[in-house]
Amino acid sequence: MSLPPVIASLSRHKLTALLLVLQVSLTCAIVCNVAFMIIHRSEQLHQPSGVAEDELVMIESSDLDQNAQPLVRHTTDLAALRAIPGVTSVAAIDALPFNRNDWSNGIALSKDGTAITSATAFNGTQDELATLGLHLIEGRHFLPDEYIPLDSAHDWAGIDHVSAAIVTRALGQKLFPGQDPLGKTIYAGDGPTRIVGVVDRLTRPHTHEDDSNDYATLFPMLPDTNEIIYVLRTAPQERERVLKQAASVLNRLDENRILQHAQTFTQLRAQYFQHNRTMISLLVAAALGLFAVTAIGIGGLANFWVQQRRRSIGVRRALGATRTDILRYFQGENLLIVSAGIVVGAVLAYALNLALMEYYEQARLPPAYPLACALSLWLLGQLAVLGPALRAAAVPPVIATRSA
Amino acid sequence: MFGYYFWLAIHGLKRNRIITTLMILAIGLGIGASMTMITVLHVMSGDPLPGRSQHLYVPVIDAKPAHENLPKRATPDDDLTWPDAMYLLHAARAERQAAMAAGPLPVHPENAAQHPFFERGHYVTADFFPMFDTPFLAGRGWTHDDDEAHARVVVLNATLSQKLFGSAPAIGRSVRLKNVDFRVIGVLDHWQPQPTFYASIDERSFGRTDQFFLPLQTAMELKFDVDGQLSCWSSGGDARSSDHCSWLQFWVQLSNPASVQTYRDFLADYWREQQAHGRFPRPVDPRLYALMDWLSYQHVIPDDLRLQLWLALGFLGVCTVNIVGLLLAKFLRRSGELSVRRALGARRRDLFLQLGVEAAVIGVAGGVLGVLLAELGLWSVRQRPDGYAQLAQMDPAMLAGTFALAVSSSVLAGLLPAWRACNITPALQLKTQ
Numbered sequence: 001m002s003l004p005p006v007i008a009s010l011s012r013h014k015l016t017a018l019l020l021v022l023q024v025s026l027t028c029a030i031v032c033n034v035a036f037m038i039i040h041r042s043e044q045l046h047q048p049s050g051v052a053e054d055e056l057v058m059i060e061s062s063d064l065d066q067n068a069q070p071l072v073r074h075t076t077d078l079a080a081l082r083a084i085p086g087v088t089s090v091a092a093i094d095a096l097p098f099n100r101n102d103w104s105n106g107i108a109l110s111k112d113g114t115a116i117t118s119a120t121a122f123n124g125t126q127d128e129l130a131t132l133g134l135h136l137i138e139g140r141h142f143l144p145d146e147y148i149p150l151d152s153a154h155d156w157a158g159i160d161h162v163s164a165a166i167v168t169r170a171l172g173q174k175l176f177p178g179q180d181p182l183g184k185t186i187y188a189g190d191g192p193t194r195i196v197g198v199v200d201r202l203t204r205p206h207t208h209e210d211d212s213n214d215y216a217t218l219f220p221m222l223p224d225t226n227e228i229i230y231v232l233r234t235a236p237q238e239r240e241r242v243l244k245q246a247a248s249v250l251n252r253l254d255e256n257r258i259l260q261h262a263q264t265f266t267q268l269r270a271q272y273f274q275h276n277r278t279m280i281s282l283l284v285a286a287a288l289g290l291f292a293v294t295a296i297g298i299g300g301l302a303n304f305w306v307q308q309r310r311r312s313i314g315v316r317r318a319l320g321a322t323r324t325d326i327l328r329y330f331q332g333e334n335l336l337i338v339s340a341g342i343v344v345g346a347v348l349a350y351a352l353n354l355a356l357m358e359y360y361e362q363a364r365l366p367p368a369y370p371l372a373c374a375l376s377l378w379l380l381g382q383l384a385v386l387g388p389a390l391r392a393a394a395v396p397p398v399i400a401t402r403s404a
Numbered sequence: 405m406f407g408y409y410f411w412l413a414i415h416g417l418k419r420n421r422i423i424t425t426l427m428i429l430a431i432g433l434g435i436g437a438s439m440t441m442i443t444v445l446h447v448m449s450g451d452p453l454p455g456r457s458q459h460l461y462v463p464v465i466d467a468k469p470a471h472e473n474l475p476k477r478a479t480p481d482d483d484l485t486w487p488d489a490m491y492l493l494h495a496a497r498a499e500r501q502a503a504m505a506a507g508p509l510p511v512h513p514e515n516a517a518q519h520p521f522f523e524r525g526h527y528v529t530a531d532f533f534p535m536f537d538t539p540f541l542a543g544r545g546w547t548h549d550d551d552e553a554h555a556r557v558v559v560l561n562a563t564l565s566q567k568l569f570g571s572a573p574a575i576g577r578s579v580r581l582k583n584v585d586f587r588v589i590g591v592l593d594h595w596q597p598q599p600t601f602y603a604s605i606d607e608r609s610f611g612r613t614d615q616f617f618l619p620l621q622t623a624m625e626l627k628f629d630v631d632g633q634l635s636c637w638s639s640g641g642d643a644r645s646s647d648h649c650s651w652l653q654f655w656v657q658l659s660n661p662a663s664v665q666t667y668r669d670f671l672a673d674y675w676r677e678q679q680a681h682g683r684f685p686r687p688v689d690p691r692l693y694a695l696m697d698w699l700s701y702q703h704v705i706p707d708d709l710r711l712q713l714w715l716a717l718g719f720l721g722v723c724t725v726n727i728v729g730l731l732l733a734k735f736l737r738r739s740g741e742l743s744v745r746r747a748l749g750a751r752r753r754d755l756f757l758q759l760g761v762e763a764a765v766i767g768v769a770g771g772v773l774g775v776l777l778a779e780l781g782l783w784s785v786r787q788r789p790d791g792y793a794q795l796a797q798m799d800p801a802m803l804a805g806t807f808a809l810a811v812s813s814s815v816l817a818g819l820l821p822a823w824r825a826c827n828i829t830p831a832l833q834l835k836t837q
Contacts, residue, residue: 015824016736019729026722034715064510064520066583155643190639227629258510258520274789279708286715289433290722296426297726303423304733360707 006333013305017337020301024341024377027294029348032373033356034287036365041276041283047213049097049269050168050201052133054236055088056265057243058096061250062258063226070224071149073254078125080249081230086238091131091231093124094150094223096265097203098272104204105159107175107217108187119171119215120204121159121188123150123223129166129199131233134218137169139182139197142220150221158221159189166197170214188217207272209361239264291376295384298338302330302388313392314399323393330389331382338381345377346370406761413762420734424766427730431770431817434723435810436777437716443778443802444785445713447795448610448705452597456537457695459659463492463671464693467650467678469637470685483604483633483650486624493529497670498656499663500531503620505652506603506631511616512580513568523564525581525616526603527623527630533559533590535657536602541565543575543590546619554622558586562594564615579616584626586618598795601695604632604653605702611791647683658692668692709792720813727766727817735759735825742825755826763818764811771810778806 010017063073074092081090095101106115122128129141142164151158165186172181172195185192202216230250234242243262250259263271306313313326349370356362417424451457464482484492489503505527512520532538533545546557558579565574565588574588599609623630624644630651638648658664671690678684693701735742742755778798785796798806 013733013736016729016732019725019732023722023725023729026718026725030715030718030722062510062522064512064583155639160639256520258522260522271789275706275708278788279712282712282715286437286719289437289719293430293433293719293723293726296423296430297729300423300426300730301733303420304730304737308733308737360711 006329006336010333010336016301020297020337021341021344023294023297024338024381025343025345025348027290028342028345028370028373028377029352031287031290031376032345032349032365032369033352033362034283034290035373036353036369037362038280038283038287040363041280044207045273045276045280047203047207048201049203050132050134050199050214051097051265052233053265053269055133055233055239056131056231057234057239057246057263058229058231058265058268059243059246059250059262060227060229060260062260063228063254064256064258065254066226068226070226070228071222074125074223074228077228077230077250077253080253081232081246084232084242084245084249086234086242087232089127089131089233091124091126091128092223092228093122093128093132093231094225094229095120095122095205096229096231096268097205098207098268099205099229100272102205103156105188105217107171109175109185111187111190111192113187117171117174117212117215119167119188119217121221122202122216122218123158123221124218125222128218131231132202133233134202135200136166136197137200138180139166139195141197142166146220147222148220149224152223152225157189159219160191162189162191162193162219162221164196164220165193166199166218167195168199168202168214168216170201170211171216172198174211174215186217188219193219291380294377295380298334298381298384299387302334302385303391306330306388306392309392310395310399311402313395314397314401317395317397318400326395327389327393330385330392334381334385334389335378338377342370342374342377346374349373406757409758409761410765412758413765416738416762417765423730423734427727427766428769428773430723430726431766431810431814432773432777434716434720435770435774435806435813436781438713438720439774439778439798439806439810440781440785441709441713441716443782443798443806444792444796445705445709446802447797448599448709448792449699450598451696452599452601452699453536453695459657460535460695461498461656461658461664461667461692462695462698463654463656463667464691465671465675465684466686466689467647467684468686483635484652484654485647485650486645486652487647489652489654491674492654492656495670495674498658498667500535500657501655502529502532502535503652503654504528504532504602505620505623506614507623507628508631509581509616509628511564511568514578514580523615524612524631525618526614527620527628528617529620531657532602532617532655535655536597538595539593541591541593542573543588545590545617551619551621554625555619556584556586556622557589557619559590559592559617560588561592561596561613561615563613565591581616581618582626582628592617598792599699599704601699601704602653602655605699605704606632607706608791609704611794656692664692724813724817727814728820731763731766731818732821732824735821736828739825739828743828746828752826756822759822759825760815760818763822764815767811767814767818770814771807774810775803775806 078090078092081087095103102120104118104120106118108115146164148158148161150156167181175181175186176184181195181198184195186195201214203213204216207213232242232246247259247262350365353365465488467485467488493501493503507527508522508524510520511523530546530548530551541562545559546555550557560574568579569577574591577588578585579588596613600612634643634649634651636643636649643649656667658667668690672688675684675688675690745755782796782798786793
């Protein structure tokens, strides 16, 4: 089969062919970007947080007694929670990945220096690292005498006096590129703080699009507000029971409090990414819908063309063309149209990507996406045209002798 | 004639049942998806305070340091510090003005057997109620004197009043918020503008309501917890009352363009005056956002929803191109038949009408399917756990508009093929047969 006759024939259906090219190119442009978004959002859905996600449950307690001593109250509560069978470790903390409760500080390398970046402060009682299941890759845990209260009554002044910090690997690299952050001094508040340890990973309460997602500091500061999050670590299958028991244990200790958001970390994560999951399913539906409509377009058009050209097909057959020749003709025609659509579509895809980068902070489209999209459209086109093409191949030569 | 064309159209469509069904399906899907998203965005871009919104403004003055090295935020932070808000409030250069902040507080029911619970509310100043024209079921708001006297009074919304006092009148009763007793002086009639435009805008601006309102100065004196962003660019002293932490929202009422200009000048003067005291290091650039502009500037409609709308419209676009292509191929295939009609004396416009009717039949069928799918789509939106979900309803006007748009778009899609097909040269076509 050679292309010139195909082109000659298409030039007699210029408008129709152009419309099909337009449709294929629009589909290609949209699906490329949609696929990119799907992959990106799925990655977000599965990004690790650094904590032992399957083993954590949490409960928020708000003490209503204004004269209570929060530090004393937390110690009592923690002791009672630790006694629940199946609980391996507990901590009172003020922030968790995905809980949207973010206290970020600018981190400078000198007193009153310009902040290099901002990082979330995670503060908690002594068992915080063990309870969350953070991986200390360098340095040491906090020493008991390093712990001071957050001093929330005086505008969280603890941050000006805290002596030690554990940072995430990502933050360490940001602050001290190419160096070992261990032992270095940072300024989160007014006073110097020494980095005594580095954890592999700890995601912030709000996710961020770039490396700053993991910019977190852990400080040996005890939360001293009436509102507190208790985190309990237990075996995955024990979580529901421990959660129920935790609520009743806390209520039994002191009725004058409000307990909220009793949930597993898995639930917290699911809630945080609920939007993302809705969006992913919509994007998948849109991509499939576009492919389906384009398949309808290709198949439908081929169907009409086959009907229209029955006589010419008959003539070609009578003049010696084999069934395979006819089949190849329609397949070749489709290949040509879809290829033209893909070329235009790839250009459109990048134009659309530019617009998305402008308005939605989308990253640049990697070339793999247009390539994958082109492959699937070629395949889709060939599949959609196969039926009508086979019907064309089945046209008997005798048609040539009959009038239309 | 029209009836005959209609019969012809049905007959013509029946000849390619599968393709016709697929065409209707495609256009229906495109219209259904677009209409779902257009409706969602339409209800979300509605005016939360019709009749008043054009006179309400948010003044934005930026006290932050000149070189602030903070990461890029999704929404801009345009809150005021306590001293600035108090200055604007007491200067009283607008017709009305109010400063405010959100605060969740534990509410203690009178009945000790009931457990305390958290409720969302707002700390506001006196003009809040007349400025936003809040509907009172009973009682009233408080006065400027109450503000200055740090009065312990509260205005409840109907739901909380019901929950605390049942159907008994709430005015004059006492309600314990956190650890302080407040006297109820007003009850609002289920006032829940959507979005809660006066609060700082975030992903939960739709679907939440405030159940109590108490004087801001009182809340400040009692050191009540404040919800929302607190951004500081320096340290020392009490953050809430300091001049280096912004956290308050501020609204003014300005009824004509002249007063808007005067107020902007007033803000600029204040900015310059503060610069003389070493504050407000950034170039003088006070801004006043009208309510609706403020909502769009603050991205009250989530970016994801806009993206969904564009996606739906893109899908409709592809579906339309698809229909145009298929109808064109279909009509051109009938060149022979059309040439015979032309040769027998039918005018171009007769053929055009005939083919137009055929396109319209597909359009109407696609439109009906589209409206059904849109209802289904809106139902699925209402199942989302978002605050805006419950707003996703189609009103009759929207329904009529939807249907008109559906039919007109697919008829328009049919016009090009119809016009192209009725422009064939009869003689040439007949000769080739």
